[in-house]
Amino acid sequence: MSSLGGQSRCGWLLGPSLDKIIKNAAWRKHSHIVAACKSALDKLETLTDDPSSSTPLYGVSSAADVDSLILPLILAIDSSSPKVVEPALDCCYRLFSLRLIRCEIDLSEESPSVISRLIDSICKCSGVGEEVVELAVLKTLLSAVRSTTVMIRADCVNQIVKTCYNVYLGGVNGTNQICAKAVLAQMMAIIFSRVEADSLMATFKTVSVTELLEYNDRNLNEGSSVQFVQNMINEVVFTNVVDVNADAIPLAELQQDVKVNEKADSSEVESSEKEDLSGYTKIRDAGVVVFKNLCKLSMKFSSQEQSDDHILLRGKMLSLELLNVIMVNSGPIWRTNERFLNVIKQFLCLSLLKNSALSVMSIFQLLCSIFQSLLLKYRSVLKSEIGIFFPMLILRVLENVLQPSFIQKMTILNLLDKISQDSQIMIDIFVNYDCDVDSPNIFERTVNGLLKTALGPPPGSTTTLTPVHDLTFRFESVKCLVIIIKSMGTWMGQQLKIGEFGVVRNTSDDNDTVLENTNTSLGGDEASLPDFELHQDAISDHSTATLEQRRAYKLELQKGISLFNRKPSKGIEFLISNKKVDATPEAVALFLKNTSGLNETVIGDYLGEREDFSLKVMHAYVDSFMFDGMDFGEAIRFFLRGFRLPGEAQKIDRIMEKFAERYCKCNPSSFTSADTAYVLAYSVIMLNTDAHNSMVKDKMSKADFIRNNRGIDDGKDLPEENLGALYDQIVKNEIKMKADTSVPQSKQTHSVNRLLGLDGILNLVWKQTEEKPLGANGALIKHIQEQFKEKSGKSESTYYAVADAAILRFMVEVCWGPMLAAFSVTLDQSDDRAATNYCLQGFRHAVHVTAVMGMQTQRDAFVTTVAKFTYLHCAADMKQKNVDAVKAIIAIAIEDGNYLQDAWEHILTCLSRFEHLQLLGEGAPSDASFLSGSNVETAEDKSLRSNFASLKKKGTLQNPVVMAVVRGSSYDSTSLGANTSGLVTPDQINSFISNLNLLEQIGNFELNHIFAHSQRLDSEAIVAFVKALCKVSMSELQSPTDPRVFSLTKIVEVAHYNMNRIRLVWSRIWSVLSDFFVSVGLSENLSVAIFVMDSLRQLSMKFLEREELANYNFQNEFLRPFVIVMQKSNSVEIRELIVRCLSQMILSRVGNVKSGWKSVFLALTAAAADERKNVVLLAFETMEKIVREYFPYITETETVTFTDCVRCLITFTNSRFDSDVSLNAIAFLRFCAVKLAEGGLICNTEKAADVDSSIAVEKEADVESLMDIDENASYWIPLLSGLSSLTSDPRLAIRKSSLEVLFNILKDHGHVFSRSFWVTVINSVIFPVFKNVSGDKEDKVQSSPKSSCWDSETCSVATRCLVDLFINFFGVMRAHLGAVASLVAGLLKNTGQGCARSGVSGLMRLAGDLGGMLTEDEWSCIFLALKETAASLLPDFLKVLRIMDRIDIGMPNVAQSSFYDDDDGGETTLTSSNGTIEEYDDDNLQTAGYIVSRMKTHISTQLLIMQVTSDLYNMQQHLLKASSVKVVLEFFSQTMRHAHNLSSETGLHLKLQRACSILEVSDPPVVHFENESYQNILNLLHHLLTSDPSLSEEMGIETHLFSTCQEVIQMYLSCCKLEQQHQQQQKPVHWILPPNSAVKDELGARTSLLVSALRVLSEVDKERFRRHASTLFPLLVELVRCEHTSREVQPVLSNLFQTCIGPIIMNYGSIWHDISFAPFLVPWLKEEGRGLDEMDRTIEQLNNELDCARRKCEVYRTNLLSVLKDIEDHKQQLSLKVQIIRYSMKDCL
Secondary structure (H helix, E strand, O other): OOOOOOOOHHHHHHHHHHHHHHHHOOOOOOHHHHHHHHHHHHHHHHOOOOOOOOOOEOOOOOHHHHHHHHHHHHHHHHOOOHHHHHHHHHHHHHHHHOOOEOEEEOOOOOOOOHHHHHHHHHHHHHHHOOHHHHHHHHHHHHHHHHOOOEEEOHHHHHHHHHHHHHHHHHOOOHHHHHHHHHHHHHHHHHHHHHHHHOOOOOOOOOOOHHHHOOOOOHHHOOOOHHHHHHHHHHHHHOOOOOOOOOOOOOHHHHHHHHHHOHHHHHHHHOHHHOOOOOOOOHHHHHHHHHHHHHHHHHOOOOOOOOOOHHHHHHHHHHHHHHHHHHHHHOOOHHHHOHHHHHHHHHHHHHHHHHHOOOOOHHHHHHHHHHHHHHHHHOOOOOHHHHHHHHHHHHHHHHOOOOOOOHHHHHHHHHHHHHHHOOHHHHHHHHHHHHOOOOOOOHHHHHHHHHHHHHHOOOOOOOOOOOHHHHHHHHHHHHHHHHHHHHHHHHHHHHHHHHHHHOOOOOOOOOOOOOOOOOEOOOOHHHHHOEHHHHOOOOEOOOOHHHHHHHHHHHHHHHHHHHHHHHOHHHHHHHHHHOOOOOOOHHHHHHHHHHOOOOOHHHHHHHHOOOOHHHHHHHHHHHHOOOOOOOOHHHHHHHHOOOOOOOOOHHHHHHHHHHHHHHHHHHOOOOOOOHHHHHHHHHHHHHHHHHHHOOOOOOOOOHHHHHHHOOOOEOOEOOOHHHHHHHHHHHHHOOOOOOOOOOOOOOHHHHHHHHHHOOHHHHHHHHOOOOOOOHHHOHHHHHHHHHHHHHHHOOHHHOOEOOOOOOHHHHHHHHHHHHHHHHHHHHHHHOOOHHHHHHHHHHHHHHHHHHHHOOOHHHHHHHHHHHHHHOOHHHHHHOOHHHHHHHHHHHHHHHHOHHHOHHHHHHHHHHHHHHHHHHHHHHOOOOHHHHOOOOOOOOHHHHHHHHHHHOHHHHOOOOOHHHHHHHHOOOOOOOOOOOOOOOOOOHHHHHHHHHHHHHHOOOOHHHHHHHHHHHHHOOHHHHHHHHHHHHHHHHHHHOOOOOOOOHHHHHHHHHHHHOOOOOHHHHHHHHHHHHHHHHHHHOOOOHHHHHHHHHHHHHHHHHHHOOOOOOOOOHHHHHHHHHHHHHHHOOOHHHHHHHHHHHHHHHHHOOOOOOOHHHHHHHHHHHHHOOOOHHHHHHHHHHHHHHHHHOHHHHOOOOOHHHHHHHHHHHHHHOOOOOHHHHHHHHHHHHHHHHHHHHOOOOOOOOOOOOOOOOOOOOOOOOHHHHHHHHHHHHHHHHHHHHHHHHOOOOOHHHHHHHHHHHHHHHHHHHHHOOHHHHHHHHHHHHHHHOHHHOOOHHHHHHOOHHHHOOOHHHHHHHHHHHHHHHHHOHHHHHHHHHHHHHHHHHHHHOHHHOOHHHHHHHHHHHHHHHHHHOOHHHHHHHHHHHHHHHHHOHHHHHHHHHHHHHOOOOOOOOOOOOOOOOOOOOOOOOOOOOOOHHHOOHHHHHHHHHHHHHHHHHHHHHHHHHHHHHHHHHHHOOOOOHHHHHHHHHHHHHHHHHHHHHHOOHHHHHHHHHHHHHHOOOOOOHHHHHHHHHHHHHHHHHHHHHHOHHHHHHHOHHHHHHHHHHHHHHHHHHHHOHHHHHHOOOOOOOOOOOOOHHHHHHHHHHHHHHHHHHHHHHHOOHHHHHHHHHHHHHHHHHHHHOOOOOOOHHHHHHHHHHHHHHHHHHHOHHHHHHHOOHHHHHHHHHHHHHHHHHHHHHHHHHHHHHHHHHHHOOHHHHHHHHHHHHHHHHHHHHHHHHHHHHHHOOOOO
């Protein structure tokens, strides 16, 4: 038996269906249907499957057969009989579902295909009104759309959508309506998925019926309707399809066929739209058409002809829901294809704009959902549109705080909640709007709106909000703020992570923008799309710096605009000064014309001003318009769009006058003159006001208008038709600005909207009513569309994508204040756990963002706020939210510890207070009890402890500590319970105890975890953490009432945790801890200081467990706090504790101590200088053990530590408490020297020594000596220098011991020193020993007062040791002979200290023992040292002498006085006749006495030096060469000149003699000094002349000798004053008086020198004498004439004449003229003769006077006789002398 329908596959499906139709049809009524069905059945019996057929029906090869088979179905459907229609529709459903129909369906064809007619019939039968038929139609149409073998063109799709649309609006029941809605939604999902893929095989989503009822139609649900509809949708979508493709035409061919004809057919689909559809496939064309029609359906509004508002509203909502489905499921094609973008901009945006005025909440919710999709997916291409819709839809509702709609505002808050979760959206909004000059500050206004909502209505304001709604709004707004800041943190983390791994992060210095390449969560299908696909049109070359500049520019521009709207002139000045507008009228005019946000009324007022600049701006503004070809009405309307005319007539006059001029210039033939245009403009303004002002009752007619303007054209009338047309234009269409703001706005939003250019749009949209829909205002729609185009044409409309996390800085600057206020107020006012938890989450995220971005101020503000909300400072008021705040603080510390920096202080303060409260709750005693001075627990302490233990049980404890905590204090107080006054009530105690129970939610683990977690902090964070911890600990310890050690113990723990960090980081940490330990260690609270030092000891012990490599300094830095506290602490207990701690640490960890030795020795050095004996003895005990037992460790790695050890021992030698300590310290120094000499040190030979003293290394030293210096100098120099400094100790025993030890060390171990090292020893060790006794002024100034206390014994020992050392190591020290000689010679200057003898003996021994080994240069060095020693005394001495010039000793005319006065006959005495000793100034006398003493000392020193020099010369003259002799001769000459100059100071001597007489002291031996100096040089010259003629000739000794003798004779003659009398013979000499006593004494003193000189002259060779006789003879003659006090002169002088002068005259008379005696001798003899005659006359005169005297007065007789006798005696002597001379020269005469 064959099956019904034949063997073909189509027959299998069609046969049963046709049979059922035949059975259900009425034979009469539907006979044609039955006939067609039977014919089709017959045809099916003959058909077989033809896979190669291309007919619309699978397997049927003939198109005629297809028509015959499909026609029965069409007829059945058109029958409108449910029984017939139902099987036909079911058959069609199966044909489409099983893909047996394969064709293109186009209803616009002139001869539609059978399949097209089938679809048309199916669509039309939906009006049957049967539930089953409606469901079958919907199911069949969905299967047709679902089929992948049917290409449905645009018109057909529209028909299908319209059919479903009608079913939804007029379905028989709710189930069918829900089904129609679901079918439409599924169709949209299928169609636009195919549009996206441009393929029929595209995948799509199955819609959820439940989600479709989210906004509307929930009332249609009839029990199981939703599930029924969902099953039907699933059945159609997931029907098991029979594989019919094997023999069918491949789908690819059909698709190709579709594309081949796309160009020809696309124009027919949408010909009415007149769009170019070329280049687009039929699939996409169909989608575009459907999208447009849906948008149009959504924009239909009620009208008078169509009053069924409910049906229209449902259709509008359905269209919006379908559009929402399309937008939610849309893909990248909508962003990349320009045509689709234009459809969205022109239709969807317009739909949103028109529907935004409706007050239906469902529509508003749908609009928000669609806008959400636009924002999520299309923000990069709809920047301008979103900039309009965001304030329109979201900000307007969000900023309405007083009278909001609950559902509307909740919708907005939920929308913000969703979009805020996408971090990239918030970033993009800020970058593209808040940083765009011409865009609104969307992000800022959003955050501020959320803040206003979170704060609620202002107090005292009128609001419609219920308390429940208000709380809901507050919670949701806070939630949104939290999500925003969380999203910012998420985005920051993504960018920083990308930057960390170097994927796209670009940190070049050229400010190149980071290209964005991160995935952005958008929801839906876009969740996995990379961001560059989402924003492929975005401009990514926008740097953060550029954005910062743009935002700054925008803020300044908005400030200028705001200022302009208040005071236009100042606003323009501000903009010009900030270079936002050029200072030209043209630029200002352009600014006024094109800038949005300016108040039009203010613009008009400014343009009407008469100031020069404003007037120029107005002219430029008018000149910028081009009125060419415009009629007058159109021109004035165009002109007045941008501003409002001012109210003052003069201002209007100026503006209209310029307008008329400009219009006439653009249209020269319009009017006769500009006056005509001016008058007509005024008339038009008046007409506009008259016609459109409601206050004007009697309106102006056209005739009136024409009559008013007669004769204005230069006396002529304008054409009436023109005036009439102008009148009609003005009356019908009011002249107004582009966006007239005549409708008043709220003050809150008016300025902002005006500033952003949104006021016109918002007013026109939101002021429309439901009765007058927005869609009726075509002009408004056109205006808004123009604004969209205008904004899209600007460069600022370019969309920017930024991936640099630095942009968050600017975002945080905008939002941190509102967020802080919202979180703080909510946390303070609300006790709702959910709300407070959200606030705390917000704080955590805000801290995270601000901390990571390095925004210190904002970070600290958030952290401080959370810390204050912990209420740990007033625990009695704590609640659960405060405990949660403590948890948040702990979480912040753990999560963001690396970025908290200074904010750590607030966190650690909270932890400290929390721990304090925990201790109180546990009943533990306070830390103050452990820090008390007594170790005995008192009864009060026991009571306190018991009270603490029962605190939670009793609840009525009135303990001072508990009361202080219960009372609480301010957050900023340093300790809990700072206010200790007053009692607390039992209720307060009970509340406090209950709060302590709340704190039990936080265990010690969380608390300690922060400190243990510190080892995970980075290097910068751990330093900041330690700083904050130290600061908190300091505040704890400094508490005056309750000092605590919690933070101090944590410091020890943290240091222990982080001790294994790298050295550089640990050094920074310890630098902070070191300062802290020092500061606390010096605390006045002894207990605290002891506790701190003990903590430091614990850390040090742990630190010393780690081995330190060589050449590092970490141990030294670690132990440095001990040193500083030891040096600065005033507490004996602390200093003693430090010594004990160091002793314990070092002795227990001696093997690990390396660089720490330095700090140890520095601390012991400070202890050695301590004022307490027990500290000194304890430190020395430790030092003794170190040196004796652990000496090899000292210099194991650092040579400097040996230096510190030596310094420490030297400091112990200065101890004033026990001389045994000092002597033992010196002995240890000797021990150290022995160790050094034996090579007992373990030193790092690779380390170059860095000694404190400068070591002069000779360039010519060999490599071995350099190595010696490196190995020895760094050890020996500190030791020897220390002993050297001890030699100046004031204690004799220490001084002598140090001298002996020092020189014994040098003597015993000097052989191990290299030559170059000896240089250092001599300069740095030996010479400083004698510095204090060298007599140098500089050395005395630098030396301490106690260092000049050497006695003669010490000096003798030191000199002897030095000379012995030099002699023993002469080979090494030879180069320093001159320095040593200078040093020993310097001792000669200290005659008062008894060191001169030591110096003399030292020099003599040095010369005696080394005489034969010294070279000529070395002898010169010795004598040169003596010479320089003597010369060094002169400057200071001469300065002292100059003091006498400034003091008065009572001598009149001291400077002019002489040894005797010629006028008073020798009666002048040295005693003043009118003064006594008591009358002289004591200060002057003391000064004079000091000078006398200094002079005596100076003379004695000079004489001593000359004596030593002379002795050395005499002893070693056989070894001396010319250079040495020359030095000696120069020295004697120097001393001789000095002595002579000193002796020549006559006035000075008289003052000194007067002072000595008053003070009864002896006069300075000036004459003796002069005689000795001359005597020495005479002896030397005479010796040289006689003993070494060749040397004498070389050095010119002969001339020097005779010149010296002449000086001696002249000095003697000067004393006799004969030479002076010879020079002053201006008046005749009557008599020559004998010398007085002073002259006699001086002559007596100089006699020996004269005699010596005469003897030297008499002993020289006669030939040499003859050469100098001419210069000597006059002097010798003068000597003959002088009166001598000693009889030694005359014999020597006589002998000189006889032996030298006489022979020369006798033997060389024939050549008398050669020696030139005659020119002098003959005049002299003549004068002598005249002198005798004169003397005779004088005697005669005296006799006469004697006679007169006898007559006058007997008193004069005796005196005159005596004088006469003296004259006679003198005459006899002269006569005798003349006779001797005449006898000697008688031959010549």
